[in-house]
Amino acid sequence: NNKLSIEDVYKSYGNKLVLDNIDLKVAAGELCTLVGPSGCGKSTLLRLLLGQEFADAGSIIIDGAPARHPDPHRGIVYQKYSLFPHMTVFDNVMAGSRLSKQAWYLPWKRDKDDEAFAISMLERLRLVDAMRKFPHELSGGMQQRVAIAQALMSKPPLLLMDEPFGALDPDTREQMQIYLMELHEEHKLTIFFVTHDLDEACYIGTRLLVLSQYYTDDRGEEPTVARGA
Ligand code: ADP
Numbered sequence: 001n002n003k004l005s006i007e008d009v010y011k012s013y014g015n016k017l018v019l020d021n022i023d024l025k026v027a028a029g030e031l032c033t034l035v036g037p038s039g040c041g042k043s044t045l046l047r048l049l050l051g052q053e054f055a056d057a058g059s060i061i062i063d064g065a066p067a068r069h070p071d072p073h074r075g076i077v078y079q080k081y082s083l084f085p086h087m088t089v090f091d092n093v094m095a096g097s098r099l100s101k102q103a104w105y106l107p108w109k110r111d112k113d114d115e116a117f118a119i120s121m122l123e124r125l126r127l128v129d130a131m132r133k134f135p136h137e138l139s140g141g142m143q144q145r146v147a148i149a150q151a152l153m154s155k156p157p158l159l160l161m162d163e164p165f166g167a168l169d170p171d172t173r174e175q176m177q178i179y180l181m182e183l184h185e186e187h188k189l190t191i192f193f194v195t196h197d198l199d200e201a202c203y204i205g206t207r208l209l210v211l212s213q214y215y216t217d218d219r220g221e222e223p224t225v226a227r228g229a
C-alpha cells in the first residue's frame, strides 16, 4: 500500500547530475523524513513530486498515478510565504480546496462541505480565534499551522513538507514538531518531510532517509554522508 513510489529516477541540470538513480517507497501512514546537506537535491526531488519539473528518467507514482502533471495544490507546506498576505486565515485555508479543485480562472462557488471541513481543521489547529486575522498579525508558528491546514484541505494522499519549521525559533519549532507528530497519529497522514536538520529528522520521523551530495563540493571534498536513500 504505497502512497509514493519512486523508481530509478535521474535528474540533471545541464551536465550536472543532481539525482542519481533514486529509489524510494513511502507506505501509507509513514512520516518519512528526508535529510541531506544543502544542494544535494531535496528541493529538486520535491519539484518532481509536485509535477513542476520532470525527471530525465525513471518513474514517480503518487497514489497510483504518475506525478506527471503540475498540480497547483498537491498539499505542500514550505518554510515561508505559503500564505496569501491579503487574505484572512479562513480564506487562506479555504484557498487550499479551491486551488485543488478548480482552475483559478473559474468563478468561485461556495461549498458548504468545504467550509465545514475548514472550520473543523481550524478548531483542531487551535486557530478559530484567529480566523478573521491576516497572516502578518500572526506568530510564525501560527502561520505555519495555517499553512498546514491549507495544505490538508485538498486531502492530499501525501503531505509534502519542505523545511516547514526552519524559520521558527527553537521553542516554537519543538511545539510544532510535537504538533505534527500528533496530527500524523490522529489522522493517519502520510507525510514526506524534507529538512537539513538531522536532529529534527530523527526526532519526528517514523523513517529516516538520507540523500547525499552526488558531486564533490566546492572544496573538492568527498561526500561524507552515505549515498542513496
Ligand atoms: P534550499 O536549499 O533552501 O532548497 P534552493 O533550492 O533555493 O535552496 O537553492 C539551492 C541551490 O540551488 C542554491 O545553490 C541555488 O543557487 C541553486 N539553484 C536554485 N535554483 C536554481 C536555478 N534556477 N538555477 C541555478 N541554480 C539554482
Ligand code: ADP
Pocket (backbone or CB within 6 Å): 013, 018, 036, 037, 038, 039, 040, 041, 042, 043, 044, 045
Ligand atoms: P537542496 O534543496 O537539497 O538544497 P536543490 O535541489 O535546490 O538542493 O539543488 C540541487 C542542485 O541542483 C544544486 O547544486 C543546485 O545548484 C542545482 N539546481 C537546482 N535547481 C537548478 C536549476 N533550475 N538549474 C540548474 N541547477 C539547479
